Amino acid sequence: MSSQASNRREQLRRQQEAAQKAKRTQRIVGIVAAVVVIVLVGILVFALVNAANGSKGAQVTPPNANADKNALVVAKGREGTPLVTLYADYQCSACASFEENYGTMLENTAKAGDWTLQTKTMTFMEDRLRNTASLRAAVAASCSDAAGVYWAYNREVFANQESPQAPNTPGYTDELLRDTIPAKVGITGDALTSFQQCYDQRATNDFVEGVERSAYDDGVNTTPTITVNGKKLDLNQAKNATPAGIRQFILDNA
Known part of the structure; x- marks a missing residue:
């Protein structure tokens, strides 16, 4: 086997490994991006629901409530x-x-x-x-x-x-x-x-x-x-x- 052929095979192997690594990285980035989108959508929906319904804060009693606080x-x-x-x-x-x-x-x-x-x-x-x-x-x-x-x-x-x-x-x-x-x-x-x-x-x-x-x-x-x-x-x-x-x-x- 000539050294030239051996070098070509080694070069091809490295190219295939690099391509596989790039694909794995691309899949990971895609998964992370999808998770981020899901989280952001959840936050947006939560904010919109709270805006629509009014978030309940610290509670107060009106100053002219009766003594029993029921009128x-x-x-x-x-x-x-x-x-x-x-x-x-x-x-x-x-x-x-x-x-x-x-x-x-x-x-x-x-x-x-x-x-x-x-x-x-x-x-x-x-x-x-x-x-x-x-x-x-x-x-x-x-x-x-x-x-x-x-x-x-x-x-x-x-x-x-x-x-x-x-x-x-x-x-x-x-x-x-x-x-x-x-x-x-x-x-x-x-x-x-x-x-x-x-x-x-x-x-x-x-x-x-x-x-x-x-x-x-x-x-x-x-x-x-x-x-x-x-x-x-x-x-x-x-x-x-x-x-x-x-x-x-x-x-x-x-």
Whole structure:
């Protein structure tokens, strides 16, 4: 065997080994790249889900929560006056009508000292409409309490209720709850920043869920419902359905 032929075979062997090594390196790089892509996609999906649903941060209780932390107090009456509790769901159309007709009367009577008014929000309409709007609206409204505008915010939520309501629709957009309504009720500056952080982090989520559990414990499963000192009222029995008539009916049943 000539040395020239031997050298050619050795050269060919080295070329084949180099080619095989390059292929192995290429496969390894491809596998690593695929893993990196999968990880990045997972991170992106996680971020998008959290952005859509609102990541839950440190929890707070609204400043005007009642002593049991299961209701929000709108205004306190004089000592010895009745406790009026309004149960409502922000996606309940009858609740929106009730707020439009009687919300101002309920508030003014409480501010006049004739009763203490508190609210307990519920979220069962989400099951029917297959969205998250009741909870998000309740979280936003309870966040607005720190800015001192809870009842005004509550009123605007109902005023912007989706009509007609249909399953699988947003109900209330985050933009409406986070930006539009706060501007309408006068939340600005640092108070707006705090409100938006509260909403983005769902900081009152635990409070809202506790309020709803309390509502069911109270035996309430429909909205709107009014109780006076814990006793349910059938407002259909009121002889006069005007705000003044409903006010008197509530006081007569205290």
